[in-house]
Structure formats: C-alpha cells, structure tokens
Amino acid sequence: MIEVKSLSKRFGKFLVLNELNLHLRSGECIALIGPNGCGKTTLIKSILGMVVPTGGDILFQKKSILKDIEYRKKIGYMPQIGRYPENMTIGQIFDMVKSIRNVEYKLDEDLYHQFEIEKILHKTMNTLSGGTTQKVSAALAFLFDPEVLILDEPTAGLDPLSSEILKDKVLKEKAKGKLILITSHLLSELDDMVSEIIFMQEGEILFHQEVGVLTKETGMDRISKAIVHILKKR
Amino acid sequence: MRRILKYVIIDIIKNKIVVFYTILIALFAWSAFGLEDNASKGLLTLLNIILFVVPLFSVLFSTIYIYNSSEFVELLVSQPIKRNKIWNSLFAGLSISLSVSFLIGAGIPLLVYAEPRKALMMIVVGVFVTLIFISLAFFSSILSRDKARGIGYSILLWLYFALLFDGLVLFLMFQLNDYPIEKMMVMISALSPIDLSRILMLLELDVSAMLGYTGAIFKQFFGTSLGLVLTFFLLLLWIVVPYVISLRKFRVKDL
Numbered sequence: 001m002i003e004v005k006s007l008s009k010r011f012g013k014f015l016v017l018n019e020l021n022l023h024l025r026s027g028e029c030i031a032l033i034g035p036n037g038c039g040k041t042t043l044i045k046s047i048l049g050m051v052v053p054t055g056g057d058i059l060f061q062k063k064s065i066l067k068d069i070e071y072r073k074k075i076g077y078m079p080q081i082g083r084y085p086e087n088m089t090i091g092q093i094f095d096m097v098k099s100i101r102n103v104e105y106k107l108d109e110d111l112y113h114q115f116e117i118e119k120i121l122h123k124t125m126n127t128l129s130g131g132t133t134q135k136v137s138a139a140l141a142f143l144f145d146p147e148v149l150i151l152d153e154p155t156a157g158l159d160p161l162s163s164e165i166l167k168d169k170v171l172k173e174k175a176k177g178k179l180i181l182i183t184s185h186l187l188s189e190l191d192d193m194v195s196e197i198i199f200m201q202e203g204e205i206l207f208h209q210e211v212g213v214l215t216k217e218t219g220m221d222r223i224s225k226a227i228v229h230i231l232k233k234r
Numbered sequence: 235m236r237r238i239l240k241y242v243i244i245d246i247i248k249n250k251i252v253v254f255y256t257i258l259i260a261l262f263a264w265s266a267f268g269l270e271d272n273a274s275k276g277l278l279t280l281l282n283i284i285l286f287v288v289p290l291f292s293v294l295f296s297t298i299y300i301y302n303s304s305e306f307v308e309l310l311v312s313q314p315i316k317r318n319k320i321w322n323s324l325f326a327g328l329s330i331s332l333s334v335s336f337l338i339g340a341g342i343p344l345l346v347y348a349e350p351r352k353a354l355m356m357i358v359v360g361v362f363v364t365l366i367f368i369s370l371a372f373f374s375s376i377l378s379r380d381k382a383r384g385i386g387y388s389i390l391l392w393l394y395f396a397l398l399f400d401g402l403v404l405f406l407m408f409q410l411n412d413y414p415i416e417k418m419m420v421m422i423s424a425l426s427p428i429d430l431s432r433i434l435m436l437l438e439l440d441v442s443a444m445l446g447y448t449g450a451i452f453k454q455f456f457g458t459s460l461g462l463v464l465t466f467f468l469l470l471l472w473i474v475v476p477y478v479i480s481l482r483k484f485r486v487k488d489l
Contacts (some may be wrong), residue, residue, distance in 0.1 A: 072314040085306040
C-alpha cells in the first residue's frame, strides 16, 4: 500500500529522517513508536505531503506521491494537535472539507454521531477545549471512509469514554482491511489494537516487527514489556 | 479553488477592519473633493493620500492575514488539493476584498467629481497599487515563519517604497546634478511601484511641468502610448514577480 524508499528529511543542519525504508501493507494496524523528536510526526507529514522530503521517495499504491495529490483522497489524517481556523464554526469546517473532497459515496458518520458533534456545530473553533478539538479531528479523519487512516497520538486529550469509542472504531476499520498507522506514547492501550510495531530512534528505524513475533521472541505477553526488554538488551 | 475562495472572502468580510478601511478611504476621497473647489486639485490631494494609505494598509493587513491563515492552510494541505490552489485562493480573496473596498471607497467619489478618463486612470492605478502591495505581503510572509519578523519585513518594504526611495532619488539628483541624469531617473523610477504610479497620474493630470526638466523627459517617455503600455507592464511585473516567488517557496514549504 505505502512504500517509503530511502526517505530523508533535513531541517537546516538537523537530520530528522535518515534514509528510511518501510513497507506498510493494508489490513495491518501499525504502531509507530519512539522517543520524542525521533521523527515520527515528520514521517507522517511526509506521507501526507505536508513536509517535502529532502531525498528519497514515497509510493502510494505503487505511484509516487511527490507530484500527485489524488492519493490524499484515500487518506484520513488525525493530527496530534488539530489546528483549525479560529473564526470558523465546526459546521463550516465540516462543510468546507466535504466540499473539497466532494465525494459521492455514503459518508461514515459513526464518530460524528457518537461524539455528538451535531450538537456543537455552531461553536467556533477557538472556544473548543483540546479534547473537543480532538473529537472534531477524529470525526473528520474517519468521515470519508478512507483506505488509510493515519492517527497521530489519537487518544491524547480524549476522555476515557471517547477514547474507548475511538479504539472500537479503529478495530472496526481494521477488520475491514484498512491500513491504520498510529503513533502513541501510551503503549498499554496499543495491546489490543496493533498488529505490527515500528520503533524509530533519531530518524532511523530500529525495528519493524509483527506483534506476535515480537512477544514470542522476548517471551513477554505485553507490547510495553517486550519493547522495554528489547531496548535494555541493546 | 472557488470553494476555498468563498471561505476566504467570508472570513475577510467578517473581520470588520476591511469595512473600516472602505469608510476611511471614502472619507478621504469625499473630503478631498469637497474641500477643493477645483476637481484637479482634489484629484492631486486624493492621489497623495491614496499612494500613502493604500500601500500601507494593503501590505500590513495582508501580511497579518496570511500569518493568521496558517491553520487554514495547514488544514487544507493534508486534503486532496493542490498547494497552488490554496495560495492562489488566499491571494484572490485578499485581492478581491481590498480592491472592492477601494472601488467603493474611492471609486464612487472619483466618478462623481472627476473627469471620467482621469477618474478611471486613478481607479486603475489604485487597484494596481493594492495588488502590488498584497503581492509584496505574500513575499515577505513566506520569507519567515516568525510573524513579528514577517510583519517587520512588510513595514520595511513599505517604508522603503513610500519614504526612503524618494529620499534616495533626491539624494542622487543633488549629488549628480552636474550630469545629464534625466534619462537615468526614468529608469530608476521604475524601481518603485509607488513612484511609477505617481508619475503615471501626474502626467495624466497635466501637472508634469511641476517636475521641471525631468518632468519633460518623463512626459517624453511616459506620455506616449508606448510609455503608458510599458508603465502598466512594469506595474504588472511588480504584482507577478513577488507573488510568483512566494508561490514557488510555498510549494516546497514544510507545514
């Protein structure tokens, strides 16, 4: 589905991504983890075309994304910190994104209803709390029933109930055979969701492994323990 | 692009400053004509006000608006939409709203008081100056991520074109007045859109005699239809070049 080929990104003197190679297959729910500032968000933003890579290429369904925009129709993105035009209301944001995407098939309004967004459509974005903004981001990401979902720290800031709703939705979409890429620092909540783990450090990939193999090799039952085990061994 | 443009324009209109700007220009224009008994004098007064206020407001408002739209841009960039379209919509939105403000504020009194040809020329010049300084705002706001720095660049650009450039030209004239520099002055004036617009209007108003011998050279050059076409071409370059530079930088900008 998505192939990353020797991708590099440099911000000034600072090398954020160093010759990354990855292959993300559909039907997998992949956790992208690593310490702060290891380049997770930069990698995600490169896939989305928000950051222009210094070197290398990214293929989406075997087509390079560098000169293309159509592939973004197939991606739903939930940013870590959703930044929205402050004077627009939630309703306007939804209308605008819908009119840009301009899709004819039925929209996936599960989260939209479960988060009760229809009740707060008139609120402007600058009056929203961090959690409500996250709900808007999540509802927008899932709205167009995309083949790929990219969730950057999805549950940070969400209350426990909403966080559960989101997790259930992720599992449901995973069962449909979609590719889901999640970054998170809360390893404990990844256990029941993810099928593969990518661990990044200082702009490089330390390992990319299936969860089953990982837990078997380390003899640990939980992802968090397995990762701590591996990191200690190195 | 039209879909995004709609939201940009709604956003600018909701921001009531543009309405105040329209009222301010209207006040200047009506009082310039009301206080002078002679329409030509009124035009001259208005010209000086327009060449001072319009660039300042256009460049500052646009720069701040572009910085404040960073969230809007960020939201759109991850959607299936070309970056060119996002940047063009912002430019078109600002251009349309500020030009309409100018047309309502200054256009109506101009058409009421001044001769149609002169009024039309003044309106065209005003719209050009508006677009040029919006374009310069795009240029200075892409140079830096830092809002304060970007606004600083805009203020410096305006200071340079509105005040410093004239000073430099005067300085050159005094220093080199032993040499035949009149032809050179024509070239130099092309380096400032405000001066170009001023010369264009002064020639149109038939007061170039005020500029002395240089004025005669100007008339010889800009007074012809070729000169007129060339002047508008130069003004057009002042819109296109800064904007295209900013567009190229925006296409590869990391958000």
